Amino acid sequence: MSTDKPISRSIKSFVRRSGRMTPSQKNAIKAYWSCYGLEFLQEQLELPAGFDALKLEIGIGNGDALIHMAAADSNSLYIGIEVHEPGIGRCLNIIHQQELANVRLIKHDAVEVLEHMIAPEMLDRILLFFPDPWHKKRHHKRRIVNQRFRDLVYRALKSGASIHVATDWQDYAESIAAQFLADARFSNEGDASGYAERPAYRPLTRFEQRGRRLGHGVWDLVFTKK
Numbered sequence: 001m002s003t004d005k006p007i008s009r010s011i012k013s014f015v016r017r018s019g020r021m022t023p024s025q026k027n028a029i030k031a032y033w034s035c036y037g038l039e040f041l042q043e044q045l046e047l048p049a050g051f052d053a054l055k056l057e058i059g060i061g062n063g064d065a066l067i068h069m070a071a072a073d074s075n076s077l078y079i080g081i082e083v084h085e086p087g088i089g090r091c092l093n094i095i096h097q098q099e100l101a102n103v104r105l106i107k108h109d110a111v112e113v114l115e116h117m118i119a120p121e122m123l124d125r126i127l128l129f130f131p132d133p134w135h136k137k138r139h140h141k142r143r144i145v146n147q148r149f150r151d152l153v154y155r156a157l158k159s160g161a162s163i164h165v166a167t168d169w170q171d172y173a174e175s176i177a178a179q180f181l182a183d184a185r186f187s188n189e190g191d192a193s194g195y196a197e198r199p200a201y202r203p204l205t206r207f208e209q210r211g212r213r214l215g216h217g218v219w220d221l222v223f224t225k226k
Contacts (some may be wrong), residue, residue: 022086022089028093029088033105042120044117053077054122055123056080056126057079057080059082060081076102077102077103080103082107085208091105112154114153118156120155121155122158125162128144128145129142130200133169145176150180154185163222165220165222175218175221185225191222196222
């Protein structure tokens, strides 16, 4: 009889929501996933040749930012990670409509993708736009940015490559800034508080534009692997 202890499940930074999918989104997954989707495997990715850089967005939502960046940067391959199927279906439709050959999607936990599928020093940029803030204090342990995540980011990035985080929750921005500012493996590309100007490649979302009109803040943080 085995005496091995069961492996404890790690705390997830997301909750899987089924969500209502439109017929168009369902059809997109059925028709286009084989072209643009990558199945999660516990082995390192083998990527198509012909691209100058590899950039990874964690939590693409409905895919607006990913599509915008990929369309403007055809020499880079963009991988988008998302767990919610309605957003994946919508994104697949747009990828197909715009005939974007430089986008791939993964439907899985981003931390596990970083652990198993991304080789050391593989990425030229990591993008994390508006992650779930888990604003209640008792839920802060679910926030994706923590020591384990920083270790994975450091392993995955090439030397001189950056992670770019954007959030509209000030206390989360302060927490992220404090973590990276205290991590000697990264250099700060922003001001003394860790906040940077929004890089031109990051589009303003409709939600963000509305928030700005109402006086809500958005904080961009960019840290580079030394």
